[in-house]
Amino acid sequence: MIGSAKLKKDARLAWLTVGGLGHLRPAPGTWGSLPPAALAGVLGLALGLGSDGAIRVAMLACAIVFSLACVVLGDRAEARFGKKDPGQVVADETAGMALTIALMPPLGGGAGALGSALLAFLMFRGFDILKPWPANIVQRTPGGWGILLDDLVAGVQAAAFLWIGVAVAMAL
Numbered sequence: 566m567i568g569s570a571k572l573k574k575d576a577r578l579a580w581l582t583v584g585g586l587g588h589l590r591p592a593p594g595t596w597g598s599l600p601p602a603a604l605a606g607v608l609g610l611a612l613g614l615g616s617d618g619a620i621r622v623a624m625l626a627c628a629i630v631f632s633l634a635c636v637v638l639g640d641r642a643e644a645r646f647g648k649k650d651p652g653q654v655v656a657d658e659t660a661g662m663a664l665t666i667a668l669m670p671p672l673g674g675g676a677g678a679l680g681s682a683l684l685a686f687l688m689f690r691g692f693d694i695l696k697p698w699p700a701n702i703v704q705r706t707p708g709g710w711g712i713l714l715d716d717l718v719a720g721v722q723a724a725a726f727l728w729i730g731v732a733v734a735m736a737l
Contacts (some may be wrong), residue, residue, distance in 0.1 A: 580634040580656060581642050587653040595690060597655020601627055601663040602686040609678020616678060617671050624667035628720075631660035632713055639709020650704065650712045658693065661716030665689040668724035670731045688723035697722065 704715035
C-alpha cells in the first residue's frame, strides 16, 4: 500500500506535469499546451453557438489553477528535477495556453471554436518557443514565478497577435 506522504508527493507532481504530459517526448511544452485547446474545442462542439462565455470562464479557471500550481510548487519542482524551469513541469504551458484562449477574439461555436482553439495553440506555441521581449526577461525570475511568467506573457502576446490579425482582416 502506498503511504499518504507518497500520495501527496505524487499528486503535486501530477499537477505540475499535467497528469504526466510533461514526461512525454519530444516537446513536453507542446504536450502541456494541448489540454486547454482540446477543452475549448470540445466545449465549443458540445455547447454550439453561444459557447464563447463558457469557454472563457473555463479557460480563466484553468489558467488560475495551473498558475497557482506553478507558484506554490515551483520551488519543489526545481529541487526535485535539479534544474531551473524543468521540462517536465508543463503546468506553466497549460496556464499560458488557457490565458491565450481566454483573451483571444470571439471563438465562435461548434467547429469555429475548434478552429479558433487550433489557431490559438499555434500562436501560443510560437510565442512560447521564441520568447520575444519581455518573456525572455521575466523567465529569469526565481522559483515558481520564473517557471510561470514567461508563459503568461506568451499567452498575452499570442492573444494580442490574434486580435491584431482580426483587426487587419476586417480592415481589408
